Amino acid sequence: MTEARPIILTCGEPAGVGPELAPKALALGLPFVFLGDPRHLPAGTAWAEVAAPGDPVAPGVLAVLRHDFPAPAVPGRPDPANACAVVEVIARAVDLALTGAAGGICTLPISKEALKRGAGFAFPGHTEYLAHLAGDVPVAMMLASTNVEPPCRVVPVTIHIPLAEVAAALTPALLEQAIRITDAAMRRDFGIARPRLAIAGLNPHAGENGVMGEEEARWMAPLVERLRGEGFDLRGPLPADTMFHPAARARYDAALCAYHDQALIPIKTLDFAGGVNVTLGLPFVRTSPDHGTAFDIAGQGVADAQSVIAALRMAHEMAARR
Structure with a gap:
């Protein structure tokens, strides 16, 4: 049986709950790699930088494809300085999926308002931007x-x-x-x-x-x-x-x-x-948890990881059928 290719988990808005959900998602037990700035992960997170999605890490350690952001993350307070990097992470994940380096992508939630304000983001949301990156395909x-x-x-x-x-x-x-x-x-x-x-x-x-x-x-x-x-x-x-x-x-x-x-x-x-x-x-697999940035609880460690775990599992199941 072919080993499952890892799923790229994009960081989403670093001031939201996304970064704190990434280490919780290790409970899934299937390979994925966090694409973002490791400084935005919760304190005490066991992580290791990898050069490519399939590089091995120790059990219980979060694999990280590093993408440095201009500013730190303050929970609940999105920084316009980070907006462009959020968009860059999505585009980088799509490139990895299209080249076959990953089985697909799972996107943590973004703040459309923060991206519009800080990066002039012209799309209503993730879905429309991903369709654009894929060649303006109908989705x-x-x-x-x-x-x-x-x-x-x-x-x-x-x-x-x-x-x-x-x-x-x-x-x-x-x-x-x-x-x-x-x-x-x-x-x-x-x-x-x-x-x-x-x-x-x-x-x-x-x-x-x-x-x-x-x-x-x-x-x-x-x-x-x-x-x-x-x-x-x-x-x-x-x-x-x-x-x-x-x-x-x-x-x-x-x-x-x-x-x-x-x-x-x-x-x-x-x-x-x-x-x-x-x-x-899309010509690649994309899933996402069905919730937003949850700024009101960001940084408190109470965010429920069920939806992101379900999204990563579904991405693996879909990738296995392609």
């Missing part, structure tokens, strides 16, 4: 549970936009793209030979035959029918409020949702600690 964001059965896997078709803009942004072309990306990723990265995809309606009760909205009847249902004719296993458009109880989840492998909260509220309710963010459509 989709999936949140996947690890602690509930049947699994909850959701793909918001529109992501970080105001709710007032969703109806205009949710186009037939965008939904079709998300369906195709999700179907391909479920086959390649999750090992599901014939993915069953559920499509949530935009409106309450999926429009209820036009009484509560007309998008479902006007273009969503015809699109779903056309793609069924191509061989996709699709259900919907369905009322979103009845899609996420256990019996409903057993009938599909992933749900495509019209907007951010329609997708994220169910998974964060069902599996807040074990949710994993996966970017579908």
Whole structure:
């Protein structure tokens, strides 16, 4: 059996909880390497600098690909001087993944506000920046549970936009793209030979035959029918409020949702600690814990490592299938 290639764990915002989660993730027992400034790790962390992702370290020691930052990290107080280095770390991790030096990347959370203020970061978040680094490929964001059965896997078709803009942004072309990306990723990265995809309606009760909205009847249902004719296993458009109880989840492998909260509220309710963010459509594996920088508890040593451990484990599982 081929030994698993290590996953690159990017440092994220050093003033957040990311650096203190890295040594806790050693409990995973699978190879990964922290890419960042070792000065930002918690005091007393056992770490060793490596020159390449696969270089060996002693058991219980955190392997570190060193990337020096201009400034130290003060928990809860992001320093604009470090913003450019945060972005550089992400780009460096992508290079390592694309060359095959690593099995994939797992990104610790960034502060979009800090990056915009300190580095002029022009992307809404990690997902869009990674797509740009990969050659501006079309991608989709999936949140996947690890602690509930049947699994909850959701793909918001529109992501970080105001709710007032969703109806205009949710186009037939965008939904079709998300369906195709999700179907391909479920086959390649999750090992599901014939993915069953559920499509949530935009409106309450999926429009209820036009009484509560007309998008479902006007273009969503015809699109779903056309793609069924191509061989996709699709259900919907369905009322979103009845899609996420256990019996409903057993009938599909992933749900495509019209907007951010329609997708994220169910998974964060069902599996807040074990949710994993996966970017579908990239030429490399990328996962992330499904939480933010948590500035309010940074530096206190109380941050829960369950989500980052789940994200690293999922990255290994996905990499093994590629």
